[in-house]
Each structure stands twice: as structure tokens, then as C-alpha cells.
Amino acid sequence: EIVLTQSPGTLSLSPGERATLSCRASQSVSSTYLAWYQHKPGQAPRLLIYRASNRAAGIPDRFSGSGLGTDFTLTISRLEPEDCAVYYCQQYGSSPRTFGQGTKVEIK
Amino acid sequence: QVLLQGSGPGLVKPSETLSLTCTVSGYSISDAYYWGWIRQAPGKGLEWIGSIYQRGIPHYNSALSSRVSISVDTSKNQFSLRLSSVTAADTAIYYCAGVTCGGDCSFDYWGQGTLVTVSS
Numbered sequence: 001e002i003v004l005t006q007s008p009g010t011l012s013l014s015p016g017e018r019a020t021l022s023c024r025a026s027q028s029v030s031s032t033y034l035a036w037y038q039h040k041p042g043q044a045p046r047l048l049i050y051r052a053s054n055r056a057a058g059i060p061d062r063f064s065g066s067g068l069g070t071d072f073t074l075t076i077s078r079l080e081p082e083d084c085a086v087y088y089c090q091q092y093g094s095s096p097r098t099f100g101q102g103t104k105v106e107i108k
Numbered sequence: 109q110v111l112l113q114g115s116g117p118g119l120v121k122p123s124e125t126l127s128l129t130c131t132v133s134g135y136s137i138s139d140a141y142y143w144g145w146i147r148q149a150p151g152k153g154l155e156w157i158g159s160i161y162q163r164g165i166p167h168y169n170s171a172l173s174s175r176v177s178i179s180v181d182t183s184k185n186q187f188s189l190r191l192s193s194v195t196a197a198d199t200a201i202y203y204c205a206g207v208t209c210g211g212d213c214s215f216d217y218w219g220q221g222t223l224v225t226v227s228s
Contacts, residue, residue: 033212035214035215037154039154043220044218044219044220044221045146045154045205045215045218046218047213047214047216050212050213050214050216051212051213054213056216057209057216090154090156092214095167095169095170096156096169096170097159097169098156099153099154099155099156100153101153102153
């Protein structure tokens with residue numbers, strides 16, 4: 001099983017600042033099958049990025065993903081108040097599909 | 109607009125079987141790449157339970173595979189989850205989700221989640 005470790009646990013930033021979230025895999029993620037989700041309380045998770053760097057439909061271009069192998073990054077270039085959420089990475093190249101433990105983004 | 113709506117009992121007794129159904133509207137269930145179930149226990153992260161692919165081929169998390177079954181009913185545009193011999197550890201919000209954005213994509217549509225509590 002591929003274990004995904006996300007850091008930091010919590011990120012507290014001001015509107016307009018840049019957020020950098022990390023996801024490290026215990027083994028190489030096959031074919032960069034790595035996704036990022038945004039999850040707000042009481043809502044369904046929302047797909048932001050798939051295949052490490054492809055934005056899902058309707059996702060603003062301030063969200064971007066990068067990485068390959070075992071190290072992946074989600075960047076939010078200019079934080080907005082509505083970006084307050086928990087962000088999860090997920091690998092779907094190997095079974096079982098696994099999720100990271102999440103990074104909570106707080107807006108000051 | 110694609111909508112997923114999960115339904116099923118919110119309370120299940122220990123050792124019994126949890127059964128949930130996800131009804132898909134605005135999209136033909138046969139056209140998706142695959143559908144799946146994911147859960148989140150209280151205070152925990154997301155856990156993939158399993159997926160079902162075109163032609164009804166299931167794929168389960170090995171940690172749950174002896175107890176889980178996922179099936180599709182194309183006539184009703186629904187897919188279902190059954191989890192047997194439940195314990196308190198199976199208490200969670202259960203999400204149904206689907207992949208429509210491509211074979212190299214991940215879950216792009218999700219239901220709102222169904223809270224299932226395992227308790228006598």
C-alpha cells in the first residue's frame with residue numbers, strides 16, 4: 001500500500017498569499033496518477049487536480065499541481081477566503097487507492 | 109447537471125449488513141469510466157472502499173474485500189454498496205462518487221455523503 005504523507009498539517013495565511021502544500025508518497029506513484037481534492041465541512045470533496053498537474057473542469061487557474069515519482073505539490077497562487085478547506089491528495093495508480101491525511105488551510 | 113444522491117439507513121446494528129444506494133441523475137451510469145465508494149470516519153481522513161468499472165467489474169480495498177460488495181443497476185441508474193459484519197469502526201460518512209472526466213482522471217462527481225452509525 002502506498003502511504004501518502006501531507007505537510008504541513010495546517011497552513012495559516014492571509015488573502016492574496018501563496019499556499020504550497022506537499023504530498024510525499026512512500027513509493028513512486030504509477031503514471032503520475034495523483035489527484036488533489038478540496039473538502040469543506042458538510043460538503044462533498046471537490047476534484048481540483050488529476051494526473052498530478054491537470055486542472056479539473058471549472059477549477060480556477062490559481063490552483064496548480066506539479067510533481068512526479070514520490071513528491072507532489074499543490075499551489076494556490078493567490079489565496080481567497082473561499083479557499084479555506086482541508087486539501088487531500090490521492091493516488092489512484094495502485095491498489096488500494098489511498099489518500100493523504102489532509103492539510104488544513106486557514107485564512108487569517 | 110450531474111447529481112449523485114446516496115441513500116440508506118443511518119443506523120445499523122453491530123454484526124449486521126450496511127446497505128447504501130447511490131442514484132445518479134443527469135448522466136448515464138453506463139457512460140462513466142467507473143463509480144466508487146469512499147468513507148470518512150469521525151475525525152479521520154478519507155478511505156477508498158472500492159470501485160466498479162464498466163461491464164460491472166468491481167475492485168475492492170483489500171482491507172475490506174472479505175466484507176464488501178459493490179454492484180450496478182443500469183435500469184435504475186444506481187450503484188450500491190453492501191458491507192457485512194459491521195462494527196463500530198465502520199461508523200463513518202459514506203460518499204458515492206464517479207469518474208466521468210477520462211480514463212486517467214479521478215473522482216470528479218461526489219454525493220453529499222451519508223452518515224452511517226453502527227450501534228446497538
